[in-house]
Amino acid sequence: MKRALCAAILLTALLGSPAAATVDPAGPEGGLKITQLLLDKSSRTxxxxxxxxxxxxxxxxxxxxxxxxxxxxxxxxxxxxxxxxTHRNPRSSFFLSLGISYPNDRDRARARALGRDPGGDIFIHGRGARVQNPPRDWTRGCAAVTDDEMAEIFALVPPGTPIFIKP
Structure with a gap:
């Protein structure tokens, strides 16, 4: 099962961004079942x-x-x-958050080769009450959305969902 999901994400990455796909803001009839996430850093989407x-x-x-x-x-x-x-955090300092499984074994090995700590605590999160009108790209490596958007993402994305983060 996980192998099939990983293959689907890799296929998405190889074939390009789903931006060409139809984005249905209302979602399909019935409940949404999110099978994967794609974070495109170049388009910040x-x-x-x-x-x-x-x-x-x-x-x-x-x-x-x-x-x-x-x-x-x-x-x-x-x-x-x-x-x-990895998990949902309802008590995040930045409203709500979803943990991302960084660092993996390759990330740890790369940082170790540099004599550095790989870090961690990478999340998709909201802004929270402390961050009003932030500058672009203000996080410490996370992906941040508005609090309203984060509430929707938090409700739709369960732990275990694969995420491909594209340059």
Whole structure:
């Protein structure tokens, strides 16, 4: 099952962004079942997908130094590659949040080769009461959306959902 989901995400990445797909803001009839996420860093867009079909899209703010893959704690970069949603955090400092499985074994090895800590605590999150009118790309490597958008994402995306973060 996980292998099939990973293959679907890789296929999405290889065939291009789902931006060409129809984005239905109301969603299909009945309940939404989000099967994967695609975060396109270059367009700063998070897509919620059913298969290859984007059913929601959101503009995101990224880390303060968004170009390239996250290398170590404090570099201000958002990771790139295949990860999954680890958990929901209803008590986030930034309204609500979904944990992302960074760092993986490759991330830890890369940071270790640099003599650095890979960091962690990468999330999709809202802004919360403390962050009003933030500058673009203000996070420490996370992907941030508005609180209203985060409430919707939080309700739709369960732990275990794969996320492909594209450069």
């Amino acid at each position: 998070l897509y919620l997908l059913q298969g290859r079909r984007a059913v929601r899209s959101y503009s995101v703010d990224l880390g303060a130094n968004p170009a390239g893959h996250k290398q170590y704690r404090g570099d201000g970069r958002t990771p790139e590659g295949l990860y999954y949603i």
